[in-house]
Amino acid sequence: MHFFIARLASATVVIFGVLVLVFLLIHLVPGDPVEVMLGESARPADREALRISLGLDQPLLSQFGQYLGNVLSFDLGTSLHSQRPITDILLERIPATLELALAALLVAVLIAFPLGVMAAVRKDSGWDHGAMAVSLLGVSVPNFLMGPLLILLFAVWLGWFPVSGREGLGSLVLPAITLGSAMAAILSRMLRATLLEVLGEDYIRTARAKGLAPHVVIWRHALRNALLPVITLLGLQLGALLAGAVITEMVFSWPGIGQLIIEAIQGRDYPVVQACVLLISLTYVLVNTLTDLAYGWFDPRVRLGQAA
Amino acid sequence: MSAVVNVNGIKRSGFARMFGLWLPLTVVGGWALVALTSPLLSIAPDHIELTRILAPPGLGGLLGADDLGRSLAERVLAGAQTSFIVAVWVVLVSAVLGTMVGMFSAYLGGRWDRVVVHIIDIFLAFPGILLAIALAGILGPGIENVVIALSVVGWVGYARLARAQVLSLKHREHVQAAVALGAGTGRIVFRHLLPLLMAPLIVEASFGIAGIVIAEAGLSFLGLGVQPPEASWGSMIRDGARYLLVAPHVVLVPGVALMLVVLSVNLLGDRLRDRLDVRNRN
Numbered sequence: 001m002h003f004f005i006a007r008l009a010s011a012t013v014v015i016f017g018v019l020v021l022v023f024l025l026i027h028l029v030p031g032d033p034v035e036v037m038l039g040e041s042a043r044p045a046d047r048e049a050l051r052i053s054l055g056l057d058q059p060l061l062s063q064f065g066q067y068l069g070n071v072l073s074f075d076l077g078t079s080l081h082s083q084r085p086i087t088d089i090l091l092e093r094i095p096a097t098l099e100l101a102l103a104a105l106l107v108a109v110l111i112a113f114p115l116g117v118m119a120a121v122r123k124d125s126g127w128d129h130g131a132m133a134v135s136l137l138g139v140s141v142p143n144f145l146m147g148p149l150l151i152l153l154f155a156v157w158l159g160w161f162p163v164s165g166r167e168g169l170g171s172l173v174l175p176a177i178t179l180g181s182a183m184a185a186i187l188s189r190m191l192r193a194t195l196l197e198v199l200g201e202d203y204i205r206t207a208r209a210k211g212l213a214p215h216v217v218i219w220r221h222a223l224r225n226a227l228l229p230v231i232t233l234l235g236l237q238l239g240a241l242l243a244g245a246v247i248t249e250m251v252f253s254w255p256g257i258g259q260l261i262i263e264a265i266q267g268r269d270y271p272v273v274q275a276c277v278l279l280i281s282l283t284y285v286l287v288n289t290l291t292d293l294a295y296g297w298f299d300p301r302v303r304l305g306q307a308a
Numbered sequence: 309m310s311a312v313v314n315v316n317g318i319k320r321s322g323f324a325r326m327f328g329l330w331l332p333l334t335v336v337g338g339w340a341l342v343a344l345t346s347p348l349l350s351i352a353p354d355h356i357e358l359t360r361i362l363a364p365p366g367l368g369g370l371l372g373a374d375d376l377g378r379s380l381a382e383r384v385l386a387g388a389q390t391s392f393i394v395a396v397w398v399v400l401v402s403a404v405l406g407t408m409v410g411m412f413s414a415y416l417g418g419r420w421d422r423v424v425v426h427i428i429d430i431f432l433a434f435p436g437i438l439l440a441i442a443l444a445g446i447l448g449p450g451i452e453n454v455v456i457a458l459s460v461v462g463w464v465g466y467a468r469l470a471r472a473q474v475l476s477l478k479h480r481e482h483v484q485a486a487v488a489l490g491a492g493t494g495r496i497v498f499r500h501l502l503p504l505l506m507a508p509l510i511v512e513a514s515f516g517i518a519g520i521v522i523a524e525a526g527l528s529f530l531g532l533g534v535q536p537p538e539a540s541w542g543s544m545i546r547d548g549a550r551y552l553l554v555a556p557h558v559v560l561v562p563g564v565a566l567m568l569v570v571l572s573v574n575l576l577g578d579r580l581r582d583r584l585d586v587r588n589r590n
Binding site: 010013014015017018021025026028029030136137139140141142144145148149151152156238239240241242243244246247250251261262265266270273277280281284285288 | 426427429430433434435436437438439441442443445446447448518522525526529530531532542545546548549552553556559563566567570571574575
């Protein structure tokens with residue numbers, strides 16, 4: 001029980017810290033944020049109105065108190081650009097990003113499992129070197145390059161999928177591969193390493209000695225134990241996935257949170273930028289905490305502080 | 309990642325040495341050389357030649373030209389300088405800062421250490437380069453702001469690494485002996501702990517360079533990096549993406565340059581890790 005309480009307590013501290021940093025973002029705007037947002041030609045009355053509605057006329061501490069209260073009641077402010085509540089805008093954009101992230105996760109798992117298992121089972125063979133070379137290539141090709149390359153090959157030359165936008169399942173394929181490939185590369189390396197470690201254990205030798213078929217040993221006995229660290233890594237990698245979604249959404253004009261944050265930066269709509277950063281970070285913290293808790297639940301060594 | 313098995317003592321074939329060492333060394337060396345000497349090379353990356361708009365690569369045209377008729381070869385060289393400057397500065401700033409914070413935090417322990425751990429956790433709660441994107445977006449474009457944004461994100465990794473290392477090293481006998489002899493905190497940290505940290509820090513930094521090159525190009529791709537007309541591989545890829553159909557080389561040229569550098573740095577990092585025998589990288 002102690003483990004779970006400690007984990008939740010530290011998550012609370014982290015969430016509070018994230019709120020402080022995101023709150024401070026607007027104060028990092030060089031010069032007067034109101035002037036930057038409205039432009040120099042804005043009327044003084046409009047500026048004053050915005051300053052008051054953002055609470056920027058208050059002392060810093062009471063501003064933060066207000067911000068905290070608003071966030072807790074799901075009030076993220078109003079977009080300067082569209083004059084609509086930011087919460088509504090986020091709710092419109094979340095499905096697209098969620099869809100992309102889940103599809104990318106699926107792509108990553110579908111690529112990484114065969115690749116990682118093959119590399120581990122045939123360690124030091126040509127297959128192993130080939131698989132690891134592919135994975136190294138996967139980490140080294142950033143998604144803003146992978147995206148245009150995939151568009152060129154599969155959309156422009158072969159015409160299999162649309163170039164950009166979000167219409168139908170076909171339009172999801174290229175963005176998902178773009179976003180999922182880097183994760184697949186990291187995941188397959190991790191899978192290979194943990195699998196190799198597990199394959200050296202005594203119980204695997206026992207399983208082999210009693211005459212179990214090689215594929216049963218791998219899939220039933222080894223993979224099951226290699227899976228826990230891999231699942232933790234998936235949780236950690238979700239952050240990279242969410243950040244990568246920003247770039248991927250820009251490449252494919254995918255109407256999600258990532259595209260929203262860049263549009264907001266370009267339009268100097270800083271409350272929207274703050275809200276997007278907050279949403280993505282909190283999602284990440286939440287998933288990580290849940291992963292940790294699940295890990296502690298399944299593996300008593302973690303819970304009891306004897307982490308392997 | 310603790311992923312790659314240690315290959316110390318395994319004889320590599322000539323092929324592996326070629327692709328694992330000499331080729332990447334050449335690429336990284338060339339990258340550094342171009343970046344350091346580019347003020348001396350008489351290149352004109354911003355020179356517009358309207359007759360050569362989207363000119364394909366060829367004998368006389370070298371690597372071709374972009375949508376304004378600027379020479380892609382010269383812009384790739386200028387982009388190399390941008391990415392090199394950013395990479396060197398960010399690694400320097402974040403490694404020095406992060407290592408200091410991590411070392412002193414772990415060595416002093418107590419309340420100070422608990423605060424630092426919380427701060428590290430908070431920074432790690434921002435996924436990937438998201439915080440850098442937001443910071444660069446809010447600070448405005450420009451190479452200095454890119455360096456600031458990436459350093460703010462980058463120091464955490466070094467702090468965590470240095471802290472973990474010092475925690476496991478500070479009870480060593482040579483440290484205890486130094487304490488007993490009356491050495492001050494600064495002396496112990498810099499003379500007795502830092503040298504033992506160098507190997508893992510160097511490995512971390514070498515992989516860090518690859519990450520920063522990608523991050524800088526990513527920020528520039530999003531329009532948050534260097535200002536036009538200054539060249540960055542990321543902004544070249546973004547500008548070229550519009551002409552993918554008619555002139556794919558405008559994307560491919562900076563793309564291949566970026567990939568070569570990142571791949572080479574990663575390969576050298578792998579190599580360095582094996583050589584320095586650093587395990588348990590996370």
